[in-house]
Amino acid sequence: MQEELQQVQQHSLERLGGKPKIAYFSMEIGLDRHIPTYSGGLGILAGDTLKSCADLNVPIVGITLLSESGYFYQKLDEEGNQIELPFNFNINDFLTLLPSRASIIIEGRTVNIRIWYYLISGIGGYLVPVFFLDTNLEENSEWDRELTKYLYGGDEKYRLAQEIVLGVGGVRAIEALGYSTIDKYHMNEGHAALGTLELYRQLGDIEKVRQQCVFTTHTPVAAGHDQFDLSFAMPMIGDIMPESLLHEITFENKLNMTRLALFFSHYVNGVAKKHGEISRQMFPGYFIDAITNGVHTPTWVSEPFERLFDKHMPGWRSDPYTLRSAFSIKKQEIWDAHMNAKRHLIDFVNNRYNVGMNYDYFTIGFARRQTAYKRPDLLISDPGRLMNIAEKVGAVQIIYAGKAHPKDEGGKKAIKKIFDTMKNIDGKVKIAFIHNYDITIGKMMTAGVDLWLNTPRRPKEASGTSGMKAAHNGVPQLSTLDGWWIEGCIENITGWSIGPRKTQEKESDDDVDRNELYRKLEQWIIPKFYNDRDNWIRTMRSCIAINASFFNTNRMIQQYVLNAYFI
Numbered sequence: 001m002q003e004e005l006q007q008v009q010q011h012s013l014e015r016l017g018g019k020p021k022i023a024y025f026s027m028e029i030g031l032d033r034h035i036p037t038y039s040g041g042l043g044i045l046a047g048d049t050l051k052s053c054a055d056l057n058v059p060i061v062g063i064t065l066l067s068e069s070g071y072f073y074q075k076l077d078e079e080g081n082q083i084e085l086p087f088n089f090n091i092n093d094f095l096t097l098l099p100s101r102a103s104i105i106i107e108g109r110t111v112n113i114r115i116w117y118y119l120i121s122g123i124g125g126y127l128v129p130v131f132f133l134d135t136n137l138e139e140n141s142e143w144d145r146e147l148t149k150y151l152y153g154g155d156e157k158y159r160l161a162q163e164i165v166l167g168v169g170g171v172r173a174i175e176a177l178g179y180s181t182i183d184k185y186h187m188n189e190g191h192a193a194l195g196t197l198e199l200y201r202q203l204g205d206i207e208k209v210r211q212q213c214v215f216t217t218h219t220p221v222a223a224g225h226d227q228f229d230l231s232f233a234m235p236m237i238g239d240i241m242p243e244s245l246l247h248e249i250t251f252e253n254k255l256n257m258t259r260l261a262l263f264f265s266h267y268v269n270g271v272a273k274k275h276g277e278i279s280r281q282m283f284p285g286y287f288i289d290a291i292t293n294g295v296h297t298p299t300w301v302s303e304p305f306e307r308l309f310d311k312h313m314p315g316w317r318s319d320p321y322t323l324r325s326a327f328s329i330k331k332q333e334i335w336d337a338h339m340n341a342k343r344h345l346i347d348f349v350n351n352r353y354n355v356g357m358n359y360d361y362f363t364i365g366f367a368r369r370q371t372a373y374k375r376p377d378l379l380i381s382d383p384g385r386l387m388n389i390a391e392k393v394g395a396v397q398i399i400y401a402g403k404a405h406p407k408d409e410g411g412k413k414a415i416k417k418i419f420d421t422m423k424n425i426d427g428k429v430k431i432a433f434i435h436n437y438d439i440t441i442g443k444m445m446t447a448g449v450d451l452w453l454n455t456p457r458r459p460k461e462a463s464g465t466s467g468m469k470a471a472h473n474g475v476p477q478l479s480t481l482d483g484w485w486i487e488g489c490i491e492n493i494t495g496w497s498i499g500p501r502k503t504q505e506k507e508s509d510d511d512v513d514r515n516e517l518y519r520k521l522e523q524w525i526i527p528k529f530y531n532d533r534d535n536w537i538r539t540m541r542s543c544i545a546i547n548a549s550f551f552n553t554n555r556m557i558q559q560y561v562l563n564a565y566f567i
């Protein structure tokens with residue numbers, strides 16, 4: 001075992017002539033469809049980030065919780081009621097246990113942590129280890145043993161305890177593993193913020209901690225930031241909380257994880273330009289930069305496009321800028337690759353749900369966390385109008401997917417509404433809802449539909465990334481101008497917008513947006529798809545050349561290296 005650990009370290013050391021310098025903390029990391037330790041955008045981004053680090057030989061290690069029962073497995077009954085089942089995975093098939101242990105104190109109890117690892121192998125063979133923290137040890141109390149079982153499960157107390165494991169336990173795990181040269185701790189969202197207190201305990205100097213900490217915030221909504229009443233949090237956290245700093249890092253008698261991370265970080269960023277702006281307004285007095293998210297190019301390009309890119313743009317995997325030259329690919333070849341990906345998706349949907357979808361019909365995709373602000377039901381909110389468009393302008397079919405958080409009643413209602421509409425719309429617009437959205441379904445959908453739809457209420461979408469996956473497969477997006485789309489949308493060239501313009505400060509209005517959504521489909525998008533195929537494929541090509549070449553984690557991580565890590 002010790003040997004294996006040494007191997008991990010040696011592997012990571014081999015190609016850079018140094019030791020890992022950055023530890024990347026994330027409550028969830030989505031690496032592989034078989035490892036269900038992620039719930040959505042945040043986790044996929046973390047996985048994609050570490051994969052690009054491996055491709056670019058960036059000396060980094062990932063830290064997360066084991067989440068041995070995953071987020072949850074989603075079943076849906078005929079009415080669209082969501083049933084949540086534990087999503088256990090065979091840990092030994094995918095992860096390797098290490099001999100090193102760490103321990104922390106929660107509510108005065110010692111909690112021991114064991115550590116599993118997974119190795120990401122980059123394009124050139126460079127290895128980035130990801131460490132999974134696990135408290136399911138016999139010597140721990142029953143309650144503590146469950147702390148790394150459910151991702152985002154349980155109550156407030158469970159959450160805070162998980163954050164102690166991730167933050168404090170994570171910093172100690174890195175030391176237990178013998179990594180002595182880590183000098184940047186990157187917190188992907190505030191869940192790991194308590195790690196700063198452990199660093200402060202060790203270093204005893206605020207500035208020294210700051211030099212080592214980088215914080216990426218992901219939430220443009222004040223209520224979305226984790227916070228805990230001090231009277232509740234203090235006994236949980238114990239003496240790692242420095243009395244002398246209490247007035248600096250607590251606000252209104254609450255320990256706010258975002259504030260804590262802000263206080264102790266020398267570099268802070270939002271995940272799209274607009275989100276940076278909003279974060280600066282939300283947290284005046286801090287310098288908050290913006291680095292726009294991306295997706296890991298080799299992960300999200302479907303097989304038919306892989307073949308096409310290999311033929312015309314060799315080297316695109318290690319250098320996605322290469323995708324700029326997609327402009328020189330013949331339109332017919334783009335279309336053929338697309339139809340390949342589309343048939344794969346339609347076959348899957350027809351086999352599984354018996355909906356009789358057609359390869360040639362205009363197909364809209366919508367898949368993401370089902371929650372009210374993303375308005376999953378905006379497209380079907382006027383079924384009469386939708387049926388009318390399908391009848392008069394051109395056939396339409398819609399494919400949905402997405403989980404609602406177990407406690408998100410609004411999200412669950414939206415799923416039910418989609419199911420209701422599915423029945424009432426009488427087959428005039430075929431609708432399917434794919435169960436248990438995950439990496440595989442995300443890839444199949446973003447590659448296989450004709451149009452990717454995104455309808456978040458401004459300004460609540462920090463970035464969004466699924467539209468970037470679509471762009472990697474030549475699929476244009478129709479979306480409100482929020483998050484990354486403010487930067488990615490060139491009207492009628494990479495896709496289309498809904499609602500207030502880029503330069504307007506307005507929030508979304510459901511009626512206005514609904515109208516514009518239908519109007520654009522009716523007057524621009526569907527006619528272009530059916531009657532002006534040549535120009536439609538031009539748009540597809542622009543998605544690859546203009547958007548995929550930029551909105552990838554390869555570009556993104558280079559910005560982190562320059563702006564956040566090496567200063």
Ligand SMILES: *Cc1c(COP(=O)(O)O)cnc(C)c1O
Binds near residue numbers: 443
């Ligand atoms: C990409 C992805 C997400 C994030 O999608 P957004 O559009 O950014 O919300 C969520 N879940 C899965 C499975 C994904 O692949």
